[in-house]
Amino acid sequence: MDRPYIICHMLTSLDGKIIGDYLDEERTAYFIDEYENIHDRYGCKAWICGRITMEENFTLGNKLELEQSNLSSIPRTDYIVQKDASTYAVAVDPTGKLGWTQNYISEGSHNRTEDHIIEVLTEQVSDAYLAYLKNLGISYIFGGKERLNFSVVV
Numbered sequence: 001m002d003r004p005y006i007i008c009h010m011l012t013s014l015d016g017k018i019i020g021d022y023l024d025e026e027r028t029a030y031f032i033d034e035y036e037n038i039h040d041r042y043g044c045k046a047w048i049c050g051r052i053t054m055e056e057n058f059t060l061g062n063k064l065e066l067e068q069s070n071l072s073s074i075p076r077t078d079y080i081v082q083k084d085a086s087t088y089a090v091a092v093d094p095t096g097k098l099g100w101t102q103n104y105i106s107e108g109s110h111n112r113t114e115d116h117i118i119e120v121l122t123e124q125v126s127d128a129y130l131a132y133l134k135n136l137g138i139s140y141i142f143g144g145k146e147r148l149n150f151s152v153v154v
């Protein structure tokens with residue numbers, strides 16, 4: 001089976017912190033730019049982040065109020081909308097919380113194309129959230145019944 005080659009690409013402070021106020025300092029802007037440039041140089045087809053990172057940077061805390069009643073059950077099987085996208089953004093969102101408004105991410109650095117979104121879910125996700133993803137044309141895959149198994153995900 002083909003498996004993805006995964007790089008852990010992190011911006012860190014000199015004392016090894018991956019989050020913190022230093023990220024908002026003016027002199028860090030240059031290094032954030034370099035972080036994105038290095039990402040571009042990898043030429044990778046996909047990047048993956050957790051739900052909190054996606055919320056902070058891309059859905060900007062957009063909360064969903066989905067109608068839960070009168071929904072027919074949606075099978076817990078992978079749903080792939082774009083098999084031939086040039087790049088993908090993979091969002092680890094086990095219980096289905098992210099409030100996307102479109103099926104791609106276009107922010108980010110200069111050379112980056114539109115990244116088609118793939119949600120990584122557990123089977124605990126609601127039918128309403130699956131219907132919402134389908135409606136937006138967002139792809140999704142299941143990585144476990146109650147907990148994610150990353151061997152399955154990759």
Ligand SMILES: NC(=O)c1ccc[n+]([C@@H]2O[C@H](COP(=O)([O-])OP(=O)(O)OC[C@H]3O[C@@H](n4cnc5c(N)ncnc54)[C@H](OP(=O)(O)O)[C@@H]3O)[C@@H](O)[C@H]2O)c1
Nearest residue numbers: 009010011018019049050051052053054092093094095148
């Ligand atoms: N400096 C850098 O270059 C850089 C880059 C990226 C991220 N970061 C930082 O790195 C940290 C981690 O970010 P991340 O993107 O890897 O992940 P994240 O955004 O923190 O998201 C974690 C995801 O894993 C789920 N989760 C947590 N514990 C779990 C468990 N025991 N079982 C199943 N699912 C679980 C959460 O579920 P729920 O949705 O249910 O909560 C959430 O969806 C963040 O603080 C972020 O700001 C730094």
